[in-house]
Amino acid sequence: MTEAPVIRRSPVKPSDCNLARSFELIGDRWMLLILRSAMYGVRRFDDFQAELDVPRSVLSARLAGLVDAGIMEKREYREEGQRSRVEYPLTKMGRQxxxxxxxxxxxxxxxxxxxxxxxxxxxxxxxxxxxxxxxxxxxxxxxxxxxxxxxxxxxxxxxxxxxxxxxxxxxxx
Amino acid sequence: MTEAPVIRRSPVKPSDCNLARSFELIGDRWMLLILRSAMYGVRRFDDFQAELDVPRSVLSARLAGLVDAGIMEKREYREEGQRSRVEYPLTKMGRQxxxxxxxxxxxxxxxxxxxxxxxxxxxxxxxxxxxxxxxxxxxxxxxxxxxxxxxxxxxxxxxxxxxxxxxxxxxxx
DNA sequence: CATTTAAGTCCATATTATGAACTCAGGCTT
DNA sequence: AAGCCTGAGTTCATAATATGGACTTAAATG
Structure with a gap:
């Protein structure tokens, strides 16, 4: 194996890098954990809260960020004979x-x-x-x-x- | 498409989930950005610092965490006729x-x-x-x-x- | 009408991040 | 030999976020 040269800068500046952009967007413990649950189909505020034991104020802020980013959608829905509720399903961007x-x-x-x-x-x-x-x-x-x-x-x-x-x-x- | 059922809990508890574990370990903006640079071969403290503009105290803590997790290794090395320096190469765990x-x-x-x-x-x-x-x-x-x-x-x-x-x-x- | 449930907000306290300055060691320069 | 430079940190005061618990609001239920 040849001696690896010292590399002092990555060839893609963080600001032009789509990986770095992704990390800046969702590289946060709670966001990632919320998304993990969402992948399994969890969609409601209280369900995320109970599953992850995330502070409600943080959950509220993170969900807003995810909606803002286009990864989740905030939607009102109504089950058969129930009052209307809010749900946060993944968008296609999120599902991917x-x-x-x-x-x-x-x-x-x-x-x-x-x-x-x-x-x-x-x-x-x-x-x-x-x-x-x-x-x-x-x-x-x-x-x-x-x-x-x-x-x-x-x-x-x-x-x-x-x-x-x-x-x-x-x-x- | 059938109506998606409401899912109130993910089928894998976060505490038994290797994805959740991964996120708890490295799901942090700076860690992820440090690792991105490391993938390209950046290995030195000051190079990470300059590339990412991360506060030195945070960088210090994150590198310690990554070493601790086994994702990076802290190593002294000496280039031809230079004094010895510290480098943080990825381990196999990190490279993967x-x-x-x-x-x-x-x-x-x-x-x-x-x-x-x-x-x-x-x-x-x-x-x-x-x-x-x-x-x-x-x-x-x-x-x-x-x-x-x-x-x-x-x-x-x-x-x-x-x-x-x-x-x-x-x-x- | 009182309760319950869902989806939040508010707020005081605790933790962590930030940025700048400082330290420390070794090698290099004059 | 004295001072300078570089790399790799540490320290510390201030700023920003997180945490956890109580509170709010709205609709449905008994």
Whole structure:
């Protein structure tokens, strides 16, 4: 392995970086936890509050931020013979956080989990477990050593830090 | 589409959820931004500080937290004829955040980006752009409508909120 | 009409962040 | 040898947020 050069600045300024923008938008403990619950279908103020034990004032502010960002929607609805209530469903923008969140779940399963994870995805077609992978334009998974970083059409010195699916060396081991 | 039932609790308690654990560990604006820079190879205290303009005291605390979590390592190193310095390289645990971060980047490109994104991944083998996808055990991408949630070996009512690769309806449009 | 439920707001206290200045050690310069 | 520079922090006063509990409002229910 060659000596890694010292890199003093990232090639993408935080202010032009969509990852940094995402983190500035939703990189907050409560927002992320609210969104996790929302992914499972939780939609009501008091349900978020009870599940997460988040202070009501904070929840109120975070939901407003999420609505503001377009990730959630605030909607009145009325169940059969009930009075009208407020709900906060995810918008499409919010629902599409599913993939990053699932990738993060896999990371947590590997590095923070103890025992079998409670949650996973499965193919309805063949019952197989699903995982997140990098695929090319034809949907073909790429070998980790074939992954290149590209910044403004140019290959960036480093490779993808680590995608080796090295044989589950679990924390517990 | 059937009426979505009201879901009052997520099927995985936050305290048993590896996603929630991940968020509790690194779900913090500065940590995430530090990790973003670290993914590009930034490793030194002053470089993080200058790039992110994070208060030095906060940076100090966050780096300690990341080291503590096992995501970064604190190491002395000495360049040719220089005095010894401190660096904070990612551990394998840290490098493996690459995939969730890239998934998040794609989300940001779609929903927060203006114009062409600055960063992407490419296959060295055939030059094709790479993207994040859900694949089955054989590496075959699954159709969005075939995705099932599984909680403790049981199928959970809802589907994956949204994986439809619906024709790029960009914010800018 | 009193209660209950849902969805908040208000407010005093506690915690954390911010920004600027300061420290400390080693190597470099003159 | 004395002073200067750099990297990696620490310290501290002030500012901003979070926390937790009580309170509010509105509609439905007994």
């Amino acid at each position: 956080l599913g993939l990053p969140f699932f990738a993060m779940t896999e990371w947590g399963d590997r590095w923070l989990g103890e025992g079998e994870p409670h949650f996973g995805l499965r193919s309805r077609a063949n019952g197989q477990k699903l995982r997140v992978a990098l695929v090319d334009e034809r949907g073909k998974p790429v070998k980790p050593e074939d992954i290149q970083y590209v910044v403004d059409q140019r290959v960036w010195p480093q490779e993808m830090p680590d995608q080796r699916a090295d044989k589950a060396r679990r924390k517990s081991g | 955040l690459g995939l969730p971060f890239f998934a998040m980047t794609e989300w940001g490109d779609r929903w927060l980006g203006e114009g062409e994104p600055h960063f992407g991944l490419r296959s060295r083998a055939n030059g094709q752009k790479l993207r994040v996808a859900l694949v089955d055990e054989r590496g075959k991408p699954v159709k969005p409508e075939d995705i099932q949630y599984v909680v403790d070996q049981r199928v959970w009512p809802q589907e994956m909120p949204d994986q439809r690769a619906d024709k790029a309806r960009r914010k800018s449009g």
